[in-house]
Amino acid sequence: MGVLPWVAWYAFRRHAAYPLSSAAEAVTNTAFGFMRAWILVALWHERPALGGYDVADAITFSFLTQALIGPVQIFGGIDLTRRIRDGDVAIDLYRPVGLQGWWLADDLGRAAGTLLLRGGLPLAAGALVFGLRLPGPYGAAAFAVSLALAVVVGFGLRYLVALAVFWLHDDRGLSAVALVLSLFFSGMILPLVAFPGWLGEVARVLPWAALIQVPADVFLGKHGGADLAAALAFQAAWAAALLAAGRLLTTAARRRLVIHGG
Secondary structure, X not given: OOHHHHHHHHHHHHHOOOHHHHHHHHHXXXXXXXXXXXXXXXXHHHOOOHHHOOHHHHHHHHHHHHXXXXXXXXXXXXXXXXXXXXXXXXXXXXXXXXXXXXXXXXXXXXXXXXXXXXXXXXXXXXXXXXXXXXXXXXXXXXXXXXXXXXXXXXXXXHHHHXXXXXXXXXXXXXXXXXXXXXXXXXXXXXXXXXXXXXHHHHHOOOHHHHOOHHHHHHHOOOOOOHHHHHHHHHHHHHHHHHHHHXXXXXXXXXXXXXXXXX
16 A cells, blocks of 8 residues: 555544544534525525525535535645644655645545544434435435545645745635635535526636535436536546646745745
8 A cells, every 4th residue: 555545544533533523513514504404495485496406405405515514624724734834844845755645645534534423414414304305326426426526626725725825924814715715606605506697607617616516416416417427527627627736836835945945
């Protein structure tokens, strides 16, 4: 086994080491799932079939997105940000694997641990109280692929924000902007299908749509056949583009670190 699978495994163990803390986060996510569900129910009662969704779709979307908060890391960054500020990134750059590959493996392990401990409760609670629209075996497999791509896209976005600290020396402003963009354009606040006109069209082609909206639509069975292939290709294209941008920025950051003598 190579180095990166071990990195992912230890990241999984690290993020699964405190189940009570994860349970508390899952309860919080579930509570917000109910709040969002009731808001969306009111909206869809006023505007039935808005964006091609019915009330059951809207409720399922609410609880599913709460379950995805942890895996796609909507509200967080990566520890690389702190290591760049502290200078510990110099150690990372001496490792026998690439900086981006190491942190991607770490993030995949984190996402798996978070999904295991925090993803089930919101869906179970929503299914118990409302009844959710669940996919069949084929839809579940497609959703698993879509979720994996969403995690990679999320990592790609957060990795670029982290690398910006090489130039900015403080990530707080950029991280705040990134958070707002992620919440608004991913569908976390409101499904992108409810966005009107050109705003909805633009939102659905941005990378943040690959974090929440696309996996949710796959889960709900809104994509089938060629549409499903196109949805997964959309996520894969953004994942590849962001990883490529991260690789180029890593090279530039290495040069800047040398210039500063670190």
